[in-house]
Amino acid sequence: MIKRKWNINGKIQNIQFEEDQRLLDVLRDVLDLTGTKEGCGEGECGTCSVIINGELKLACLQLAAVLPDGTDILTIEGVEKTSLGKRIQRSFIETNAVQCGFCTPGMIIASFYLLSNHKKPDRKTIKRALSGNLCRCTGYNSIFEAIELASGRK
Numbered sequence: 001m002i003k004r005k006w007n008i009n010g011k012i013q014n015i016q017f018e019e020d021q022r023l024l025d026v027l028r029d030v031l032d033l034t035g036t037k038e039g040c041g042e043g044e045c046g047t048c049s050v051i052i053n054g055e056l057k058l059a060c061l062q063l064a065a066v067l068p069d070g071t072d073i074l075t076i077e078g079v080e081k082t083s084l085g086k087r088i089q090r091s092f093i094e095t096n097a098v099q100c101g102f103c104t105p106g107m108i109i110a111s112f113y114l115l116s117n118h119k120k121p122d123r124k125t126i127k128r129a130l131s132g133n134l135c136r137c138t139g140y141n142s143i144f145e146a147i148e149l150a151s152g153r154k
Ligand code: FES
Pocket: 037, 038, 039, 040, 041, 042, 043, 044, 045, 046, 047, 048, 049, 058, 059, 060, 061
């Protein structure tokens, strides 16, 4: 059993998990943070996106045991409490960028990461930033529009 002390969504937490568990398993099964979804499980769809130490990462490819004490992890549950996260969520609703919703947490995390680093990204930058996130329902235009709306570009 591995023991770690991580900063998860701004709160220090002591956790224990098996040495072969992925971060995705630890978030969902140990910490009950089920907003992070498992789609493909092999790094192709982006539904498991989280922010680790300020970098956008895929939790399905991240072995939890290699993350040391003090690691900062931000999941959709943390993002949705921020003012930027709330703004992005509202924009997704306003532009009808959600249908089944399965891809949405990953889309919002990727959007949050983008808008944290670029205040008013153009469409090309938005497309590139979300190129690792797949949606099977909406088509991507409404999602791109949501990000433009959240950035104040629209
Ligand atoms: S579940 Fe991680 S990229 Fe698809």
